[in-house]
Amino acid sequence: MENNFYEHKRSTRLMRLFWKAAGADRYILERSTYGDQVKYVCLGGIIMATGVMAAIAGGYAFYTIFEPKGNAIDSFQTVSGIEGSYDRTDIATAIKACIFGLIWGAIIFNIDRFIVTSTGKGDGTEAITRKELVGALPRLIMGAIIALTISKPVEIRMFKTEIDVALHEKQIQQQQLYKANIDSIFKGEIKKKELTQERFFKRIHDLDVISDTLRSRIAWENSHGGCKGKCLLFIDQRKQNQEEKQTIENDPEFKKVRSELDGLEKERSRKLAESDKVAAGLDGLLERIKLAHEKAGWIISIFVTLLFMTIELTPIFFKLMLIKSPYDYLEENIKELIKANQGIEIKHNYYPDGEGIxxxxxxxxxxxxxxxxxxxxxxxxxxxxxxxxxxxxxxxxxxxxxxxxxxxxxx
Structure with a gap:
């Protein structure tokens, strides 16, 4: 039978895609009013946009967590001598982040789609009653959590420049603090070893001074009558000094102290060389979120979170505020026809249960x-x-x- 009072708009491929995202029935929408078609296009568009934002935020968060750590600001020098900074993108991590972002976006998209499609239309009026709000509360909580996970990576990207500068300062402070701690740890042990070594060095120095004095006396005796008498005594004493010095240098305790002292110096140098790595480890997602809150202030931070929360929760409130339209009546009619065709009869409010419901x-x-x-x-x-x-x-x-x-x- 021809319809002369209303001409249905032809749906485009994009409209059908948005309808599918919103969980709407294409068969019914193509036989419904244009207003119903637009409603579900907007609803599907919000859900798809949320999925895209989740993919971008998830990919950026993944890259921030797993990117090679280094200084928050990598500087370079231009031809004119002015210093600047640039971001070095790790290709391997970026590819992994893109894959994770797509998976994360698909997960959030399907969760949002489930939340919206499982949310009823309430009582069919624009007003959101307390009963409707309580019924939608679990979905609202899930939507708020999703909005929070999306907003934080976007927030740290929005304030990246300010965060990088603040993070670089914290890295320098962390590096200096680490070096001071390493010095304090090794200083006492090295001092002990140096005092023990100093006792041996003092004796060697005293023997060298005496040997130099004896050498001068021997030279004087040779120039004034030849090497005899006192000169031979000086030579013998100098020889004894050299033997004692050699004995000290070959002393096992002296060698052990020197070896331990060299080991401590090398270990301290190695630990100090790791200061850059320790400071770079400060560059994490949690630290960036903290700095974003510090730099942006709690008002802007809450505003950004509420913005994404509004986008995420809009479809749920949207469905609760929808007034029943031809699409809803057609959907109910088709459901009843399917039940009748399958021989299913429902008698509403037929009997009370144990709780009186x-x-x-x-x-x-x-x-x-x-x-x-x-x-x-x-x-x-x-x-x-x-x-x-x-x-x-x-x-x-x-x-x-x-x-x-x-x-x-x-x-």
């Missing part, structure tokens, strides 16, 4: 029909089996009367 009675006529047929078939089969057994019994009794010898065993 009225419950619906669901009657599945198709199931009852199959059940009755099955019961009748089993009863008929039982009746036929009984008749067959009786007939078999009569036949056997007749055979016994005619040929009893066949049924008696000889002893």
């Amino acid at each position: 009225e419950r619906d009675l669901v009657i599945n006529h198709e199931v009852l029909k199959m059940l009755k047929e099955k019961v009748k078939l089993l009863e008929t089969q039982s009746e036929l089996s009984a008749k067959a057994i009786d007939a078999w019994k009569d036949k056997k009794l007749q055979d016994i009367e005619e040929h009893p010898e066949d049924y008696i065993a000889e002893q």
Whole structure:
């Protein structure tokens, strides 16, 4: 039958995509009003936009967490001598972040789609009653959590320049603090070893001073009468000094102290060389979120979060505020037709349960029909089996009367 009072708008591929995202029925929408079509296009568009934002935020958060750590500000020098900064993108991490972002966006998209499609239309009026709000509360909480996870990575990207500068300052402070701690840890142990070593060095120094004095005396004696008497005594004493010095240098305790001191110096140098790595470790997602709150202030931070929360929760409130339209009546009609075609009857508020709440009675006529047929078939089969057994019994009794010898065993 032709429709002369209303011409349905032809749906485009983009409209059908948004309808699918909103969980709407294309068959019904194409037979509904243009206003209904636009409503579900907007609803699907918000859900898809949320998924895209989640993909971008998730990918950026993944990259921030797993990117190679370094100074928050990498500087370079231009031809004119002016220093600037640039971001070094790690390709491998960026590819992984893109893959994770797509997966995360798909997860959030499907969760949002489920939340919106599972949210009813309330009482069909624009007003959101307390009962509707309580019923939608679990979905609102889930939506708020999703909005929070999306807003924070976007927030740290919005204030990246300010965060990088503040983070660079904190990294320098952390580096200096780390070096001071390392020095304080090794200083006491090194001082002990140096004092022990100093005792050996002092004796060696004293022996060197005495040997130098003896060498001068020996030279003077040689120039004034030859090497004899005192000169030979000086030579012998100098020789003893050299032997004692060599004994000290070969002393196991002296060698052990020197070895331990060298080991401590090397270990301290190695620890100090790690100061850059320790400072770079400060560059994490949590630290950036903290700095974003410090630099942006709590008002702007809350505003950004509320902005994304509004985008995330709008579809839920939107559905609660929807007034019943031709699409809803057509959908209910099709549902009733499907139930009738499948032999499903629902008697609403048919009986109260133990808590006094009225419950619906669901009657599945198709199931009852199959059940009755099955019961009748089993009863008929039982009746036929009984008749067959009786007939078999009569036949056997007749055979016994005619040929009893066949049924008696000889002893």
